[in-house]
Amino acid sequence: MNASTFLSTWAAEGRVAAQDDSWCAQRGGRGIDGAGGVSMPARGGRDRMMAAGDYNHRRSVLTAGIERDGFAIVPELLTTAEVDALKRAIADLAGTAPADSVRRRRGAAYAMRNLLELSPEVRALARGKSILSNARSVIGPTAFPVRATLFDETLDNNWPVAWHQDVTIAVRERREAPEFERWSVKAGVIHVQPPDAILEGMLAVRLHLDPCGADNGALRVIPGSHCSGRLEDDAHDEWVARGPIVCCSAPAGAGLLLRPLLLHASSPTQRPAHRRVIHIEYAATPLPGGLRWTGQPFA
């Protein structure tokens, strides 16, 4: 199914908000036009009653969408109060976090690692029912958060992100295990590239603390590119040339759920505002060979 067929199917079923539905297919010269992305209904409405059948339908749509496309946007994953509390927690943490966990330029923190360890607020939210239930509906009932990172893009702290897959995980200690390669240490934490099967069992939840569109660093993704394992650079180029390229614009409070192997990229922001995203990764199984995830709840 191509992008427009796919989108119109979803629109017909009421799953894509009309004003938000921009598949930003770059082929055909349409370009990236702003708000959009494939949207899933919110988590069922914290304050709204919903029939069990409707709830289950929404869950299965979410799961099927991510399986096929590698991503989905859940609007209102966070309440306004949660967004505000996270903004405050992040701002406070920027002043107290260990220097090697924070990237700064011109005094401003634009990235922070190890948020599960450093921020009780992020940890509570990552383990809390509303977000965890989304992760569990995709990767299984044992899902747990393993790593959380903040990206705060502004006109002063701005970056393009080239097309890539997320192929690195954080672990508690180094142990040699088959197909675990390219060990490194970032902000005091050991990282490694695991076999594809591990990455295929993971899900990232990107929590948007600010509105995020094509002009301020929204992720661009290529639906389905997560299904072919780890890709060589020339395969990246082929996927990008073939498209479609989808711009994952999202309002504040929305969550972008994506598979780590989904090809993604973003452009520098052009808006004089923050674009804060907390990127939380989830796994659902222990690692082999005695390796342990950083956020692993079991021994």
Ligand SMILES: O=C(O)CCC(=O)C(=O)O
């Ligand atoms: O949010 C960003 O600017 C970068 C995100 C990204 O590409 C990643 O986490 O892999």
